[in-house]
Amino acid sequence: MSLEIAGLEAGYGSARVVQGISFTVPKGSIVTLLGPNGAGKSTTLRVIAGLLKPLGGSIMLDGERLDGLAADVVVRHGLALVPERRELFPSLSVAENLALGAYTRSDRAGIASDLDMVFTLFPRLKERRQQYARTLSGGEQQMLAIGRGLMSHPRYLLLDEPSLGLAPLLIAEIFRKLSDVRVGGTAILLVEQNALAALAVADYGYVLETGVVQLEGTSASLSADEAVRQTYLR
Amino acid sequence: MLGQILISGITAGAVYALVALGFVVLHRGTRVVHFGLGDQMTMSAYVVVIAQVFLGAPFAIAVLLSLGVSAAFGVAIERGVMRPLRRAPLLVMVIATLAIGGALREGLRASMGPLPWPVPFLLSPAPFTMGDLMLVPANLAVVGVALAVMSGLFVILRFTRFGRAIVAVYENPTGAAIVGISVPGVHARLWGLASVLAAVAGILVAPLITLSPDMGTIGIKGFAAAILGGFNSLPGAVAGGILLGIAETAAGVYVSTAMKDIISYALLILCVLLLPRGLFGKAESRKV
Numbered sequence A: 001m002s003l004e005i006a007g008l009e010a011g012y013g014s015a016r017v018v019q020g021i022s023f024t025v026p027k028g029s030i031v032t033l034l035g036p037n038g039a040g041k042s043t044t045l046r047v048i049a050g051l052l053k054p055l056g057g058s059i060m061l062d063g064e065r066l067d068g069l070a071a072d073v074v075v076r077h078g079l080a081l082v083p084e085r086r087e088l089f090p091s092l093s094v095a096e097n098l099a100l101g102a103y104t105r106s107d108r109a110g111i112a113s114d115l116d117m118v119f120t121l122f123p124r125l126k127e128r129r130q131q132y133a134r135t136l137s138g139g140e141q142q143m144l145a146i147g148r149g150l151m152s153h154p155r156y157l158l159l160d161e162p163s164l165g166l167a168p169l170l171i172a173e174i175f176r177k178l179s180d181v182r183v184g185g186t187a188i189l190l191v192e193q194n195a196l197a198a199l200a201v202a203d204y205g206y207v208l209e210t211g212v213v214q215l216e217g218t219s220a221s222l223s224a225d226e227a228v229r230q231t232y233l234r
Numbered sequence B: 001m002l003g004q005i006l007i008s009g010i011t012a013g014a015v016y017a018l019v020a021l022g023f024v025v026l027h028r029g030t031r032v033v034h035f036g037l038g039d040q041m042t043m044s045a046y047v048v049v050i051a052q053v054f055l056g057a058p059f060a061i062a063v064l065l066s067l068g069v070s071a072a073f074g075v076a077i078e079r080g081v082m083r084p085l086r087r088a089p090l091l092v093m094v095i096a097t098l099a100i101g102g103a104l105r106e107g108l109r110a111s112m113g114p115l116p117w118p119v120p121f122l123l124s125p126a127p128f129t130m131g132d133l134m135l136v137p138a139n140l141a142v143v144g145v146a147l148a149v150m151s152g153l154f155v156i157l158r159f160t161r162f163g164r165a166i167v168a169v170y171e172n173p174t175g176a177a178i179v180g181i182s183v184p185g186v187h188a189r190l191w192g193l194a195s196v197l198a199a200v201a202g203i204l205v206a207p208l209i210t211l212s213p214d215m216g217t218i219g220i221k222g223f224a225a226a227i228l229g230g231f232n233s234l235p236g237a238v239a240g241g242i243l244l245g246i247a248e249t250a251a252g253v254y255v256s257t258a259m260k261d262i263i264s265y266a267l268l269i270l271c272v273l274l275l276p277r278g279l280f281g282k283a284e285s286r287k288v
Helices: A039-047 A071-075 A094-100 A107-123 A122-125 A138-150 A168-181 A195-201 A219-224 A226-233 B002-030 B037-054 B061-082 B090-112 B137-159 B163-173 B175-180 B182-205 B214-230 B236-252 B259-274
Strands: A002-012 A017-028 A030-034 A055-062 A079-082 A158-160 A187-192 A204-209 A212-218 B128-129 B133-135
Touching: A002 A039, A002 A187, A017 A030, A017 A039, A017 A055, A017 A187, A017 A204, A030 A039, A030 A168, A030 A195, A030 B137, A039 A071, A039 A187, A071 A079, A071 A219, A071 B175, A079 A138, A079 A219, A094 A138, A094 B163, A107 A122, A107 A138, A107 A168, A122 A138, A122 A226, A138 A168, A168 A187, A168 A195, A187 A195, A195 A219, A195 A226, A204 A219, A212 A219, A219 A226, B002 B037, B002 B133, B002 B137, B002 B163, B002 B182, B002 B214, B002 B236, B037 B061, B037 B090, B037 B182, B037 B214, B061 B090, B061 B182, B061 B259, B090 B214, B133 B137, B137 B163, B137 B182, B163 B175, B163 B182, B175 B182, B182 B214, B214 B236, B214 B259, B236 B259
Parallel strands: A030 A187, A030 A204, A079 A158, A158 A187
Antiparallel strands: A002 A017, A002 A055, A204 A212, B128 B133
């Protein structure tokens, strides 16, 4: 049981940003994709989530083929994306944003218990549940984006740069919560530029550069690797 | 006199508001301005006449049939024309809507003839007086139906799954897609919904003016009302319609009846020049 990416190629127009990358996210694990700007990390997530059609390779989710499916179909297969730009519904309330996160579901009891879970994870969202999403701070918006993703009850959650634009204290708080999410049984694929924070929570990591996997290993071995330290961990 | 102007103005304005809602409902989700909407009004009124006169259907059945045909026609435009054009520039889609409107208009002229058809009133056109005011049951019915349809629309958007999906696409199409909403599916719904709004307006207004293939030019007033309301606000579209109806009636009374039709174009131009966001339009807030 895993999310398996094999030989994935993708890009925009004639620019091939992802040039045949392969990696695996085992069930219930946290895997991180590291790498500099423009390495193809975000593009990889967009393709897996169905926002962008792949140009080659395959995406298998627990034995089902995902590549080529549209985003609204992918989420029904148990995979949710928390995009880099968060893509919230600005003039809807926190509660309405979360309710739309459960759009594909009809099990009322399950939705209610997942809402409790999200509010336990991020008590701030509970306090602000009647506020418009656009009035939230950056950190709260990130919490809402993660909460909305969790409301679809995914087996795999894709997170694109959750630390972007947030204060260090907040980054630490959000990353701590990611371990809680994994305890709930959801595997996480984490794209990050903040390699230090990512390797601290992840089990395994892949380093991408110009659209190919340069290096992979357990978080401990990547943290200890001299090349990784020099490039990303300073 | 003022009361009378308000009453007449609101009757016309209610119809403009429905058409304006059609423009806004569609534009907010798809960015397309549908210049064939006025001709869809005409078509829906003709469907009622055809069902009654040629098929012998009772009025209620004829109206239901017309609404159904309009909704299906709207969805067919999305599937058959807009979806294949989805990667084309917006201008190409807008030109396609002009072509659709023209085809409808000329198709009706060819099949139904250029002369006006009588359309039955919903209620009696004979006026009665209440205090100083002269009321026309047929006009009151127009206002009543329009209000009911508008309230229904707001309830649908606020409380149904169908409507929540539309609101989500209005707010953020990418966000909608990743929570599981089919954006092309919502576009089809919006085309259907805008077409039904135009159909209701067409069926309501046809008995008051004359039903000929050119009746759809009244659609431009719905367009002006939508612009007045900011073009991205549903309550704005309703307010814009009512305001336009009242302004038009007042101009007809105080200036001259010839001014009546000029006023909507004048307001349209003034609004674009002085208030590009309309009276109620919000600045686009694409980013959270």
